[in-house]
Amino acid sequence: MFTGSKKELLDLIKREGAISIDDAVDVVELAKTTVREHFLQLERDGYIKRDYVRSGPGRPSLQYQMTQKGNNLYPSYESVMMRELLKYLKSNGDDETIEDFFQAFWDKRIEKARRSMDEASETDSYSRAEALKKMLEEEGFMPEFNIDEESEALTVKECNCPFSEVVKETKLPCKLEAMFYKKLFQGDVERTSYIADGDFSCTYDISLKAS
Structure with missing residues (x-):
């Protein structure tokens, strides 16, 4: 996604964990x-964040570190490992455990989304x-x-599936x-495109009339 000097700076932050401009x-x-x-542009786009670190007497040092969005730019083997774990559980007849896990995971996502949306506004769509969107x-x-x-409608287009390896299983x-x-919007929801069917995104048409 990134090339040139921005990629070089992101790689540097990734290696160091946190680093100052100097x-x-x-x-x-x-x-x-x-x-x-x-750094300011990468921060505005949500790839890095600032933090003040105290390493001695005097004012804390302003340093930048990677956000979760920034970390997502780098290869990860976790999704493949998760897929293998699901295959293992299924081969041992633990389908109920798999369903319970995913239901609990999505319940937490719903709670997090509701908190974020309520903190932003109770009425402003x-x-x-x-x-x-930020979440x-x-x-x-x-x-x-x-x-x-x-038409009081929201269209959400998810252009990437972070669970693609899991969906294979x-x-x-x-x-x-x-x-x-x-559950979030308490209205009619229709999925009009689906990555697993070969589409380029998962798209949801959501009615806001009852939300």
């Missing part, structure tokens, strides 16, 4: 103003949708949102994701 300048062959500009971005769904005020995440939107 320390980054000492490592990469970029001007301080360029490093600062890249745009603010609530933006809070949900989905952090989870790696690459979401696109569109609200049609006239069980379609439970797909079933639960549709229920996720139904």
Whole structure:
């Protein structure tokens, strides 16, 4: 996704865990103003976050570290391992354990989404949708949102499936994701495209009339 100097800076933060602008300048062959500009843009886009670290007397040092969204840019073997775990459980007849796990996982996601949306606004559809979009971005769904005020409808387009390896073994995440939107918005929800069927995204048309 990233190339050139931004990729170099992201790799540096990933390796170091946390780094200041001054320390980054000492490592990469970029001007301080360029490093600062890249850091601010990466922060605005949600890939890194700032933190103040105290390492001695005096003022804490401003450092930047990776967010979950930033970490999602890097290869992970966890999804493959999860798929193998599901195969193992299924081969041992533990289907009920699998269903209980995914239901509990999605219940927690629903609670988290509700909290985020309520904190944003109890009535404003745009603010609530933006809070949900931010959560989905952090989870790696690459979401696109569109609200049609006239028809009181929300279209959510998930352009990436972070559970793609799991879905190869069980379609439970797909079933639960549709229920996720139904429970959140308490209205009619229709999935109009589906990655598992070969589409480029999972798209949900959601009625906001009852939410």
